[in-house]
Amino acid sequence: MELSERSREILRAIIQSYISTAEPVGSRTVTKRYNLGISPATVRNIMSDLEELGFLVQPHTSAGRVPTDKAYRFYIDTMLEVKSLPRQQEEEILNYPLHRGDFNQLMQETTKLLSALSHYTGIVMAPKPAETVYRHMEFVRLTGGRVLAIFVSNAGIVHNRMIILDEDLMQKDLERISAFLNYEMAGKTLREMRSRVLQLMDDDKNTYTRLLMKFMKVWQDASYEGEVEAEAELFVGGLSEMFNIPDFKDYEKMKELFLAFEEKHMLLKLLDLAMDAEGVQVYIGSENKYFEMQGISLVVASYRGEGNVVGTLGVIGPSRMPYNTVIPLVDCTARVLGRLISER
Amino acid sequence: MELSERSREILRAIIQSYISTAEPVGSRTVTKRYNLGISPATVRNIMSDLEELGFLVQPHTSAGRVPTDKAYRFYIDTMLEVKSLPRQQEEEILNYPLHRGDFNQLMQETTKLLSALSHYTGIVMAPKPAETVYRHMEFVRLTGGRVLAIFVSNAGIVHNRMIILDEDLMQKDLERISAFLNYEMAGKTLREMRSRVLQLMDDDKNTYTRLLMKFMKVWQDASYEGEVEAEAELFVGGLSEMFNIPDFKDYEKMKELFLAFEEKHMLLKLLDLAMDAEGVQVYIGSENKYFEMQGISLVVASYRGEGNVVGTLGVIGPSRMPYNTVIPLVDCTARVLGRLISER
DNA sequence: ATTAGCACTCTATAGTATTGAGTGCTAAGC
DNA sequence: GCTTAGCACTCAATACTATAGAGTGCTAAT
The missing domain is CATH 3.30.390.60 (Heat-inducible transcription repressor hrca homolog; domain 3)
Known part of the structure; x- marks a missing residue:
């Protein structure tokens, strides 16, 4: 599965375009918005190849193409440049009033922080007894x-x-x-x-x-x-953000999603997986068997308390999310929460 | 505002029909399903009167009529016959595994119980410090x-x-x-x-x-x-039931609803109101200033712990809910929870 | 190998006609 | 004077048709 430099460049352009617009990407769009000195017809040929390789699909014949889970995985693994968190967002995390109330409230507020900054839904798994x-x-x-x-x-x-x-x-x-x-x-x-x-x-x-x-x-x-x-408690915040995501404008899809949220069991299993892994993990669509859902991804990181990993937290949103900003956001939040728990 | 016996009978028929079908009720439907020995034309005249009095509205000219909040209030206050809870449902409440885990889990499980039996969303306000x-x-x-x-x-x-x-x-x-x-x-x-x-x-x-x-x-x-x-904690369960209610089949409506749920503050104020009242309270649509929402009602009861009222719980659903079954359900759950808290 | 050109496909949108449920009004009936 | 049959009218919902536009795949020329 060798991909030429140009094919990679085009795949990246398509993914980035789709991430920002949520519209299927056509060959003309690629040439216009990212001028690669190449004609639409050439792009079409390459897109056809990429489709054959399983990186793209067409919702229907006369539409543009959309990245598959495989494409996102490839994108994240080989060509994502994770920006460092902008100063302003970091400030926002540090200034967020997380300290109020008891420990449960800390957990709940953290989900809201994650949600507020990512505009997706925040999840936090509390430390297990x-x-x-x-x-x-x-x-x-x-x-x-x-x-x-x-x-x-x-x-x-x-x-x-x-x-x-x-x-x-x-x-x-x-x-x-x-x-x-x-x-x-x-x-x-x-x-x-x-x-x-x-x-x-x-x-x-x-x-x-x-x-x-x-x-x-x-x-x-x-x-x-x-x-x-199962002993672990799961906190969820910013569910209503899901309603602002064009990918989920469908009523039935939404229903399915909320049912999955109420069945916290599966989500917990998935979060538990991330306990052992180092750094930020990304679970795309149906990659994991616990929370398979077409078009939905999770960005998860573990947080520490007094040295040990004690829990995980993250963001759940559409697969076409801006990973380069969400990943550092989750990372930073995990570190801030860890510091808050181990405070002083 | 005197209402003749026959007008009341027709209003009741319309409300009951609308509660069970969620479809605007026409004059023919009334005569067919509840044979009152009266012609559709007569019913039409009476319905016209009821509309003038503010008990009914028409979604549009060529549709049947729908009860207003005022109608539900009238119905609940003057002609609702609250059934006692069927033996089977009472069993179900008593057998529900509420005892597991800590107090927070008890609260959470109670919301699920309320939701499971009513098929609406359950809410419980925890005792305040x-x-x-x-x-x-x-x-x-x-x-x-x-x-x-x-x-x-x-x-x-x-x-x-x-x-x-x-x-x-x-x-x-x-x-x-x-x-x-x-x-x-x-x-x-x-x-x-x-x-x-x-x-x-x-x-x-x-x-x-x-x-x-x-x-x-x-x-x-x-x-x-x-x-x-604001110190009180609010637990919500069975949110996804909202997706099964035909009244809320609209995406925008749903979004609004979920936003309101995340802003728990207002809901808490409303639940707090019910602390002082005796028995089961019903808040219809925009009757209360804290959680006004077109078409949504709450059935709320306070529960006791060792003699004193310590919190409230209830069900939130469409205004056209079968109050005669939901009211005893909420009542019974409140009593069971109270007993569980004061246990032995 | 690349690309311009073109026929083809298919969705989305707008416009039009039809159907049917339900009303309000009027005039006749009890 | 209340009740009701009859009828014209309204309006949402549905189905059907036409049109526009975005995008593709293929072919032939560069």
């Missing part, structure tokens, strides 16, 4: 044998679960358990605690370990089918 | 002079805020403050605490009260323009 390093744990006794377990990370993330006990423990007992847990488990993730508790279980089965096991079980049950991924 | 009675308060020291304040209600609601201090307190100090706060303030709402703290301030300005003041200030700043209402 199983992967979060906790600093402080606390059991609070409520009425009726209910105990609330509260876990606090150094970043101020608060996770909690209700546990219903058969026996009624006093707050004093719970405080002793909390103290034990803080002594034994501080600096561990939930996942690590789980295996440590299982170890302790072997040694002796006292009230402490029984409560802890119960607690672990409740936590696990609450996650979808015991899958750790 | 200012109105929540707290059982347990805790300050956790994080790195860099940051302190996380965690407040737990008896129902297991957890609210938290980050505070950044100039001085660096030890966790020991914070524990003493927590103990003091728990002793002095347990069983109070945040609003009540605030005024109590202000009282204490007058007596002496020690580290405790300074921290408390700082904390109160942070909390207040985080809420929108200091308005207490």
Whole structure:
């Protein structure tokens, strides 16, 4: 699959034109807007070749051509020049009032920031309990044998679960358990605690370990089918931006899209993939099996909290998005969020 | 504005017909589907009267007539027979797995329940910090002079805020403050605490009260323009149901609707109104100034936690919704949620 | 190899005719 | 005096036709 320099140049012109206008690109348009010293007829021949190679398609015979997912992938991998974020946008990110309220609000505000700057929909996957390093744990006794377990990370993330006990423990007992847990488990993730508790279980089965096991079980049950991924929370912001995108002017398409958003499960799986990858990832159209959708792409980056990757965030929009500006935007936001979480 | 028995009967027929078909109702339809022993011509005369009174409008001359907001209001106030919830639906509410996860998830699941049963969009306003009675308060020291304040209600609601201090307190100090706060303030709402703290301030300005003041200030700043209402969190579920409603088959209408949903502020104000009212409230179209939208209505009820009204929930859908089934549904869900919060 | 020229295709748009649902009015009937 | 049959009228929705325009693919000349 060798592509001549000129073919590449024309493919780039078509993609760029389509990204900015959302209109199928004809041979005349290419020669006019990007004067390559070449006639429309020549361009037509090359476009025909590109179509045969699977880079372009025609919506119908008498229309221009439109880039395929394969074309976008090629474009991003081999000829995209990612600009550095303009000073003004960087300012905007830094000045955005993300700090208000609690951690959930921070997540929500971040989606809005992503959305506001990209004009697409912003998504943020919150840190997962199983992967979060906790600093402080606390059991609070409520009425009726209910105990609330509260876990606090150094970043101020608060996770909690209700546990219903058969026996009624006093707050004093719970405080002793909390103290034990803080002594034994501080600096561990939930996942690590789980295996440590299982170890302790072997040694002796006292009230402490029984409560802890119960607690672990409740936590696990609450996650979808015991899958750790599902524990993560997904925040979405700027959904209404989708209505401004000409690609999605179709009612049925829109319906499909919103259904997919409500089924957050799949989106989470996809975001989870990006946890392991370095830098900004781009998922184009049906490239991934979790959120395949004709014409829709995601730009995703992981963010760090105190050194470790703890979550991912990104932007979801049409495949024909201006990657050269969206990519640095997502990148910068991820770094700012990371800094905010690890602050000072 | 006296309405004869027959006029009322016809108005009811028109409203019911429109609710079930979403098609403008003509005089022939009325006589056919609800045989009232009356000719279409007579019905036409009466319909003309009803239009003059503001109960009906014609989309265009050669169409049937459609009920106005005024008509729905009249219908709900004077001739709606609210069925009791069918056994099967009640079962479904009781069996819905609402208990999983933390309090936020409970809220989110409740919106899904409302949506699933009504086939419209479900909304739940979470309990507001200012109105929540707290059982347990805790300050956790994080790195860099940051302190996380965690407040737990008896129902297991957890609210938290980050505070950044100039001085660096030890966790020991914070524990003493927590103990003091728990002793002095347990069983109070945040609003009540605030005024109590202000009282204490007058007596002496020690580290405790300074921290408390700082904390109160942070909390207040985080809420929108200091308005207490804005502190509340709003959960929305089943947005995609909107796409199945023939009334909203218009793209522009949909866009407007989703914009309104993202601006949660107004919706919250409206839900706040229903806090004070007893029973199920219905807001029709442009009746309320916070969420006026042509053709959209809300059915809202407040729910209780341990005796007090703590929040509201409801359903948002087209004005032509089957109120006789939606009202008991919202009512029942509110009661179930209340029981779940106050559980045992 | 490139390109000008041309026939061909197909969508989008505008214009026109037709249909049918529904109304308002009038005059006759009970 | 209320009710109703009859009829002319209105207007959206639908189908059909004509036209314009953008773009292609092919061929022959450069």
